[in-house]
Amino acid sequence: MPATSPGARGATITGWGSALPSKVVTNADLARTLDTSDEWIKERSGIAERRVGGSTAELSIESARRALAKSGVDPSEIDALVLSTTTPDRTVPATSARVQNALALTCGAFDVNAACSGFVYALTVAHGLIAIGARKVLVIGTDTLSRITDWTDRNTAVLFADGSGAVVLEACDGPGQLLAWDIDSDGSAEELLYSDIGGHIHMEGKEVFRRAVRIMVDSAQKSLTAAGVSAENISLVVPHQANIRIIEAACERLGIPMERAATVLRYTGNTSSASIPLALVDALDAGRVHAGDLVLLVGFGAGMTAGSAVLRWGGST
Numbered sequence: 001m002p003a004t005s006p007g008a009r010g011a012t013i014t015g016w017g018s019a020l021p022s023k024v025v026t027n028a029d030l031a032r033t034l035d036t037s038d039e040w041i042k043e044r045s046g047i048a049e050r051r052v053g054g055s056t057a058e059l060s061i062e063s064a065r066r067a068l069a070k071s072g073v074d075p076s077e078i079d080a081l082v083l084s085t086t087t088p089d090r091t092v093p094a095t096s097a098r099v100q101n102a103l104a105l106t107c108g109a110f111d112v113n114a115a116c117s118g119f120v121y122a123l124t125v126a127h128g129l130i131a132i133g134a135r136k137v138l139v140i141g142t143d144t145l146s147r148i149t150d151w152t153d154r155n156t157a158v159l160f161a162d163g164s165g166a167v168v169l170e171a172c173d174g175p176g177q178l179l180a181w182d183i184d185s186d187g188s189a190e191e192l193l194y195s196d197i198g199g200h201i202h203m204e205g206k207e208v209f210r211r212a213v214r215i216m217v218d219s220a221q222k223s224l225t226a227a228g229v230s231a232e233n234i235s236l237v238v239p240h241q242a243n244i245r246i247i248e249a250a251c252e253r254l255g256i257p258m259e260r261a262a263t264v265l266r267y268t269g270n271t272s273s274a275s276i277p278l279a280l281v282d283a284l285d286a287g288r289v290h291a292g293d294l295v296l297l298v299g300f301g302a303g304m305t306a307g308s309a310v311l312r313w314g315g316s317t
Protein backbone atom coordinates (compact mmCIF):
# COMPACT_ATOMS: atom_id res chain seq x y z
CA MET A 1 0.00 0.00 0.00
CA PRO A 2 1.16 3.52 -0.75
CA ALA A 3 2.80 6.33 1.07
CA THR A 4 0.54 9.39 0.93
CA SER A 5 0.78 10.83 -2.60
CA PRO A 6 3.12 13.80 -2.83
CA GLY A 7 1.07 16.97 -3.29
CA ALA A 8 -2.12 15.53 -1.78
CA ARG A 9 -3.75 18.01 0.59
CA GLY A 10 -2.71 17.03 4.10
CA ALA A 11 -4.63 16.89 7.35
CA THR A 12 -3.99 16.82 11.08
CA ILE A 13 -5.98 15.69 14.09
CA THR A 14 -6.97 18.80 16.06
CA GLY A 15 -9.43 17.36 18.58
CA TRP A 16 -10.08 14.05 20.30
CA GLY A 17 -12.47 12.57 22.83
CA SER A 18 -13.74 9.27 24.17
CA ALA A 19 -16.75 7.82 25.95
CA LEU A 20 -17.30 4.71 28.03
CA PRO A 21 -20.57 3.48 29.56
CA SER A 22 -20.81 4.00 33.31
CA LYS A 23 -21.53 0.34 34.14
CA VAL A 24 -18.35 -1.54 35.12
CA VAL A 25 -18.30 -5.34 34.80
CA THR A 26 -15.34 -6.90 36.61
CA ASN A 27 -13.83 -10.33 36.02
CA ALA A 28 -15.24 -11.33 39.41
CA ASP A 29 -18.72 -10.33 38.19
CA LEU A 30 -18.32 -12.67 35.19
CA ALA A 31 -16.97 -15.48 37.34
CA ARG A 32 -20.26 -15.49 39.25
CA THR A 33 -22.12 -16.86 36.19
CA LEU A 34 -19.36 -18.36 34.02
CA ASP A 35 -16.83 -21.16 34.60
CA THR A 36 -13.92 -18.70 34.62
CA SER A 37 -11.76 -16.73 37.05
CA ASP A 38 -10.20 -13.30 37.46
CA GLU A 39 -6.79 -14.96 37.34
CA TRP A 40 -7.46 -16.78 34.03
CA ILE A 41 -8.88 -13.72 32.28
CA LYS A 42 -6.04 -11.43 33.41
CA GLU A 43 -3.33 -13.93 32.57
CA ARG A 44 -4.70 -14.94 29.15
CA SER A 45 -5.99 -11.55 27.98
CA GLY A 46 -4.77 -8.74 30.25
CA ILE A 47 -8.36 -7.62 30.89
CA ALA A 48 -9.45 -6.80 34.46
CA GLU A 49 -12.76 -5.07 33.81
CA ARG A 50 -14.84 -3.63 31.00
CA ARG A 51 -17.67 -1.14 30.46
CA VAL A 52 -21.08 -2.21 29.22
CA GLY A 53 -24.14 -0.21 28.15
CA GLY A 54 -25.51 2.48 25.87
CA SER A 55 -26.22 2.44 22.17
CA THR A 56 -23.67 2.98 19.40
CA ALA A 57 -25.25 6.37 18.62
CA GLU A 58 -25.27 7.50 22.26
CA LEU A 59 -21.61 6.67 22.83
CA SER A 60 -20.65 8.20 19.47
CA ILE A 61 -22.44 11.46 20.27
CA GLU A 62 -20.65 11.69 23.62
CA SER A 63 -17.13 11.07 22.29
CA ALA A 64 -17.72 13.31 19.26
CA ARG A 65 -18.93 16.21 21.43
CA ARG A 66 -15.68 15.98 23.39
CA ALA A 67 -13.57 15.86 20.21
CA LEU A 68 -15.40 18.86 18.73
CA ALA A 69 -15.01 20.84 21.96
CA LYS A 70 -11.30 20.04 22.10
CA SER A 71 -10.75 21.17 18.50
CA GLY A 72 -12.90 24.29 18.86
CA VAL A 73 -14.60 23.37 15.57
CA ASP A 74 -18.28 24.29 15.30
CA PRO A 75 -20.50 21.37 14.15
CA SER A 76 -21.65 23.48 11.18
CA GLU A 77 -18.06 23.48 9.85
CA ILE A 78 -17.82 19.67 9.59
CA ASP A 79 -17.84 18.56 5.94
CA ALA A 80 -18.27 14.81 6.53
CA LEU A 81 -18.90 12.31 9.31
CA VAL A 82 -17.32 8.86 9.03
CA LEU A 83 -18.46 6.45 11.75
CA SER A 84 -16.68 3.12 12.10
CA THR A 85 -18.83 0.47 13.72
CA THR A 86 -19.55 -3.23 13.44
CA THR A 87 -22.53 -2.93 15.81
CA PRO A 88 -24.88 -0.38 14.21
CA ASP A 89 -28.07 0.44 16.12
CA ARG A 90 -30.19 -0.41 13.07
CA THR A 91 -29.63 -2.24 9.80
CA VAL A 92 -30.95 0.87 8.02
CA PRO A 93 -30.19 3.73 8.21
CA ALA A 94 -26.53 3.99 9.11
CA THR A 95 -25.98 4.90 12.78
CA SER A 96 -24.16 8.01 11.59
CA ALA A 97 -27.57 9.45 10.59
CA ARG A 98 -28.68 9.70 14.22
CA VAL A 99 -25.27 10.99 15.30
CA GLN A 100 -25.30 13.63 12.57
CA ASN A 101 -28.73 14.87 13.67
CA ALA A 102 -27.87 14.91 17.39
CA LEU A 103 -24.68 16.87 16.78
CA ALA A 104 -26.46 19.30 14.42
CA LEU A 105 -24.01 18.51 11.62
CA THR A 106 -25.05 19.65 8.14
CA CYS A 107 -22.84 17.27 6.14
CA GLY A 108 -22.85 13.82 4.61
CA ALA A 109 -22.62 10.97 7.10
CA PHE A 110 -21.90 7.30 6.60
CA ASP A 111 -20.79 4.16 8.44
CA VAL A 112 -17.73 2.05 7.72
CA ASN A 113 -17.56 -1.59 8.86
CA ALA A 114 -14.15 -3.21 8.89
CA ALA A 115 -14.61 -4.68 12.39
CA CYS A 116 -11.74 -3.94 14.78
CA SER A 117 -9.60 -2.42 12.00
CA GLY A 118 -12.43 -0.02 11.24
CA PHE A 119 -11.04 3.11 12.88
CA VAL A 120 -7.89 2.95 10.74
CA TYR A 121 -10.06 2.41 7.65
CA ALA A 122 -12.26 5.39 8.61
CA LEU A 123 -9.27 7.62 9.27
CA THR A 124 -7.81 6.67 5.89
CA VAL A 125 -11.11 7.45 4.14
CA ALA A 126 -11.28 10.80 5.98
CA HIS A 127 -7.79 11.73 4.75
CA GLY A 128 -8.97 10.84 1.24
CA LEU A 129 -11.97 13.17 1.58
CA ILE A 130 -9.66 15.98 2.67
CA ALA A 131 -7.31 15.27 -0.23
CA ILE A 132 -10.24 15.93 -2.62
CA GLY A 133 -11.54 19.07 -0.95
CA ALA A 134 -13.22 18.50 2.43
CA ARG A 135 -11.80 20.84 5.11
CA LYS A 136 -12.97 19.27 8.38
CA VAL A 137 -14.00 15.66 8.92
CA LEU A 138 -15.30 14.01 12.07
CA VAL A 139 -14.11 10.40 12.49
CA ILE A 140 -15.68 8.19 15.17
CA GLY A 141 -14.99 4.59 16.18
CA THR A 142 -17.72 3.03 18.33
CA ASP A 143 -18.87 -0.45 19.19
CA THR A 144 -21.40 -1.95 21.57
CA LEU A 145 -20.24 -5.55 21.38
CA SER A 146 -22.09 -6.40 24.59
CA ARG A 147 -25.27 -6.50 22.47
CA ILE A 148 -23.94 -9.30 20.24
CA THR A 149 -22.01 -11.20 22.92
CA ASP A 150 -23.33 -14.51 24.22
CA TRP A 151 -22.96 -13.94 27.95
CA THR A 152 -23.07 -17.69 28.57
CA ASP A 153 -20.03 -18.35 26.34
CA ARG A 154 -16.81 -18.00 28.34
CA ASN A 155 -14.72 -18.06 25.14
CA THR A 156 -16.02 -14.64 24.13
CA ALA A 157 -17.90 -13.08 27.07
CA VAL A 158 -14.70 -12.31 28.97
CA LEU A 159 -13.26 -10.28 26.09
CA PHE A 160 -15.82 -7.95 24.49
CA ALA A 161 -17.27 -4.63 25.65
CA ASP A 162 -18.52 -1.17 24.67
CA GLY A 163 -16.93 2.22 24.04
CA SER A 164 -16.27 5.07 21.64
CA GLY A 165 -13.47 7.37 20.52
CA ALA A 166 -13.53 10.28 18.08
CA VAL A 167 -11.16 12.69 16.35
CA VAL A 168 -11.60 15.88 14.35
CA LEU A 169 -9.40 15.93 11.26
CA GLU A 170 -8.66 19.29 9.63
CA ALA A 171 -7.00 20.17 6.33
CA CYS A 172 -3.64 21.90 6.69
CA ASP A 173 -1.30 23.75 4.35
CA GLY A 174 1.59 21.29 4.28
CA PRO A 175 1.80 17.54 3.71
CA GLY A 176 -0.06 16.75 6.93
CA GLN A 177 0.28 13.96 9.44
CA LEU A 178 -0.39 10.81 7.40
CA LEU A 179 2.94 9.59 6.06
CA ALA A 180 1.67 6.19 4.95
CA TRP A 181 -1.24 3.82 5.39
CA ASP A 182 -2.21 0.25 4.70
CA ILE A 183 -5.53 -1.57 4.63
CA ASP A 184 -5.79 -5.33 4.11
CA SER A 185 -8.54 -7.94 3.92
CA ASP A 186 -8.59 -11.72 3.70
CA GLY A 187 -12.20 -12.79 3.23
CA SER A 188 -11.24 -16.47 3.28
CA ALA A 189 -10.94 -16.11 7.09
CA GLU A 190 -14.56 -14.96 7.53
CA GLU A 191 -15.66 -18.03 9.50
CA LEU A 192 -13.03 -17.50 12.22
CA LEU A 193 -14.94 -14.58 13.72
CA TYR A 194 -18.50 -13.65 12.84
CA SER A 195 -21.95 -12.77 14.09
CA ASP A 196 -25.03 -13.41 11.97
CA ILE A 197 -27.75 -10.75 11.88
CA GLY A 198 -29.63 -11.06 15.17
CA GLY A 199 -27.06 -13.55 16.46
CA HIS A 200 -23.99 -13.65 18.68
CA ILE A 201 -20.24 -13.54 18.13
CA HIS A 202 -18.60 -16.87 17.26
CA MET A 203 -14.84 -17.01 17.42
CA GLU A 204 -12.01 -19.50 16.88
CA GLY A 205 -9.89 -17.75 19.48
CA LYS A 206 -6.62 -19.62 19.02
CA GLU A 207 -6.55 -19.26 15.22
CA VAL A 208 -7.59 -15.60 15.42
CA PHE A 209 -4.71 -15.05 17.87
CA ARG A 210 -2.21 -16.74 15.58
CA ARG A 211 -3.25 -14.78 12.51
CA ALA A 212 -3.69 -11.51 14.42
CA VAL A 213 -0.02 -11.23 15.29
CA ARG A 214 1.03 -12.07 11.74
CA ILE A 215 -1.33 -9.64 9.96
CA MET A 216 -0.71 -6.78 12.41
CA VAL A 217 3.03 -7.06 11.97
CA ASP A 218 2.67 -7.41 8.19
CA SER A 219 0.43 -4.34 7.90
CA ALA A 220 2.60 -2.26 10.23
CA GLN A 221 5.73 -3.18 8.28
CA LYS A 222 4.09 -2.16 5.00
CA SER A 223 3.19 1.26 6.45
CA LEU A 224 6.62 1.75 8.02
CA THR A 225 8.34 0.89 4.74
CA ALA A 226 6.06 3.16 2.72
CA ALA A 227 6.66 5.99 5.20
CA GLY A 228 10.42 5.44 4.95
CA VAL A 229 10.81 5.11 8.71
CA SER A 230 11.91 2.25 10.92
CA ALA A 231 10.22 0.82 13.99
CA GLU A 232 12.83 2.34 16.27
CA ASN A 233 11.71 5.82 15.17
CA ILE A 234 8.15 5.16 16.42
CA SER A 235 7.46 7.07 19.64
CA LEU A 236 4.07 5.51 20.26
CA VAL A 237 2.33 2.46 18.84
CA VAL A 238 -1.45 2.37 19.26
CA PRO A 239 -2.52 -1.23 18.64
CA HIS A 240 -5.99 -2.78 18.59
CA GLN A 241 -6.81 -3.69 22.18
CA ALA A 242 -7.80 -7.36 21.90
CA ASN A 243 -5.35 -9.22 24.10
CA ILE A 244 -2.19 -7.98 25.86
CA ARG A 245 -0.35 -11.10 24.66
CA ILE A 246 -1.18 -10.24 21.02
CA ILE A 247 0.13 -6.70 21.59
CA GLU A 248 3.30 -8.00 23.26
CA ALA A 249 3.97 -10.52 20.49
CA ALA A 250 3.38 -7.95 17.73
CA CYS A 251 5.56 -5.33 19.44
CA GLU A 252 8.34 -7.84 19.94
CA ARG A 253 8.30 -8.85 16.28
CA LEU A 254 8.23 -5.22 15.19
CA GLY A 255 11.07 -4.34 17.56
CA ILE A 256 9.06 -1.75 19.49
CA PRO A 257 9.44 -1.89 23.28
CA MET A 258 6.18 -2.33 25.21
CA GLU A 259 6.82 0.97 27.06
CA ARG A 260 6.01 2.66 23.75
CA ALA A 261 2.64 0.90 23.37
CA ALA A 262 -0.63 2.60 24.32
CA THR A 263 -2.85 0.15 26.17
CA VAL A 264 -6.24 0.58 27.83
CA LEU A 265 -7.65 -2.94 27.53
CA ARG A 266 -7.08 -3.63 31.23
CA TYR A 267 -10.14 -1.51 31.99
CA THR A 268 -11.95 -1.39 28.61
CA GLY A 269 -11.79 -4.96 27.27
CA ASN A 270 -11.99 -5.34 23.50
CA THR A 271 -14.20 -2.55 22.13
CA SER A 272 -13.51 -3.26 18.42
CA SER A 273 -13.75 0.01 16.43
CA ALA A 274 -13.36 2.04 19.62
CA SER A 275 -10.22 0.37 20.85
CA ILE A 276 -7.60 2.28 18.84
CA PRO A 277 -9.17 5.73 19.41
CA LEU A 278 -9.71 4.95 23.12
CA ALA A 279 -6.02 4.09 23.49
CA LEU A 280 -4.96 7.08 21.37
CA VAL A 281 -7.09 9.51 23.39
CA ASP A 282 -5.76 8.04 26.64
CA ALA A 283 -2.16 8.55 25.47
CA LEU A 284 -2.84 12.08 24.23
CA ASP A 285 -4.56 13.08 27.47
CA ALA A 286 -1.62 11.64 29.42
CA GLY A 287 0.75 13.90 27.45
CA ARG A 288 2.56 10.97 25.84
CA VAL A 289 2.56 12.46 22.33
CA HIS A 290 4.50 15.56 21.26
CA ALA A 291 4.62 17.55 18.03
CA GLY A 292 6.81 15.76 15.51
CA ASP A 293 6.50 12.32 17.16
CA LEU A 294 5.89 9.35 14.90
CA VAL A 295 2.76 7.43 15.90
CA LEU A 296 1.86 4.01 14.49
CA LEU A 297 -1.79 2.91 14.57
CA VAL A 298 -2.30 -0.78 13.85
CA GLY A 299 -5.37 -2.96 14.02
CA PHE A 300 -6.78 -6.32 12.96
CA GLY A 301 -10.24 -7.76 13.10
CA ALA A 302 -13.01 -9.93 11.73
CA GLY A 303 -12.95 -10.35 7.98
CA MET A 304 -10.12 -10.80 8.61
CA THR A 305 -9.07 -7.23 8.13
CA ALA A 306 -5.94 -5.33 9.09
CA GLY A 307 -5.03 -1.68 8.88
CA SER A 308 -2.19 0.59 9.89
CA ALA A 309 -1.14 4.20 9.59
CA VAL A 310 2.05 6.12 10.33
CA LEU A 311 1.34 9.66 11.54
CA ARG A 312 3.78 12.48 12.21
CA TRP A 313 1.98 14.13 15.11
CA GLY A 314 0.88 17.67 14.36
CA GLY A 315 1.74 17.26 10.69
CA SER A 316 4.00 19.86 9.15
CA THR A 317 2.85 23.07 7.60
Ligand code: UT7
Pocket: 035, 036, 037, 040, 041, 044, 045, 116, 154, 155, 158, 193, 203, 205, 206, 208, 209, 212, 242, 243, 246, 270, 272, 300, 301, 302
Ligand atom coordinates in the same frame (compact mmCIF):
# COMPACT_ATOMS: atom_id res chain seq x y z
O1 UT7 B 1 -10.83 -8.23 17.92
C1 UT7 B 1 -10.39 -9.52 17.60
C2 UT7 B 1 -11.07 -10.46 18.47
N1 UT7 B 1 -10.51 -11.62 18.97
C3 UT7 B 1 -9.26 -11.86 19.44
O2 UT7 B 1 -8.34 -11.14 19.32
C4 UT7 B 1 -9.11 -13.14 20.18
C5 UT7 B 1 -7.79 -13.81 19.96
N2 UT7 B 1 -7.64 -14.94 20.84
C6 UT7 B 1 -7.38 -14.80 22.17
O3 UT7 B 1 -7.29 -13.68 22.68
C7 UT7 B 1 -7.15 -16.04 22.98
O4 UT7 B 1 -7.07 -17.15 22.12
C8 UT7 B 1 -8.25 -16.29 24.05
C9 UT7 B 1 -8.14 -15.24 25.16
C10 UT7 B 1 -9.63 -16.24 23.41
C11 UT7 B 1 -8.05 -17.66 24.68
O5 UT7 B 1 -6.73 -17.76 25.23
P1 UT7 B 1 -5.82 -19.04 24.91
O6 UT7 B 1 -4.58 -18.88 25.67
O7 UT7 B 1 -5.72 -19.15 23.42
O8 UT7 B 1 -6.65 -20.20 25.54
P2 UT7 B 1 -7.20 -21.53 24.86
O9 UT7 B 1 -8.29 -21.19 23.89
O10 UT7 B 1 -6.04 -22.33 24.37
O11 UT7 B 1 -7.81 -22.27 26.08
C12 UT7 B 1 -7.00 -22.79 27.14
C13 UT7 B 1 -7.90 -23.44 28.15
C14 UT7 B 1 -8.90 -24.39 27.53
O12 UT7 B 1 -9.08 -25.48 28.43
P3 UT7 B 1 -8.31 -26.87 28.19
O13 UT7 B 1 -8.75 -27.34 26.84
O14 UT7 B 1 -6.85 -26.53 28.24
O15 UT7 B 1 -8.78 -27.70 29.33
C15 UT7 B 1 -10.18 -23.58 27.46
O16 UT7 B 1 -11.35 -24.39 27.49
O17 UT7 B 1 -8.67 -22.43 28.81
C16 UT7 B 1 -10.07 -22.75 28.72
N3 UT7 B 1 -10.83 -21.50 28.65
C17 UT7 B 1 -11.14 -20.82 29.77
N4 UT7 B 1 -10.91 -21.06 31.07
C18 UT7 B 1 -11.34 -20.14 31.95
C19 UT7 B 1 -11.27 -20.84 27.57
N5 UT7 B 1 -11.89 -19.71 27.96
C20 UT7 B 1 -11.82 -19.68 29.31
C21 UT7 B 1 -12.27 -18.76 30.28
N6 UT7 B 1 -12.01 -19.03 31.59
N7 UT7 B 1 -12.93 -17.62 29.96
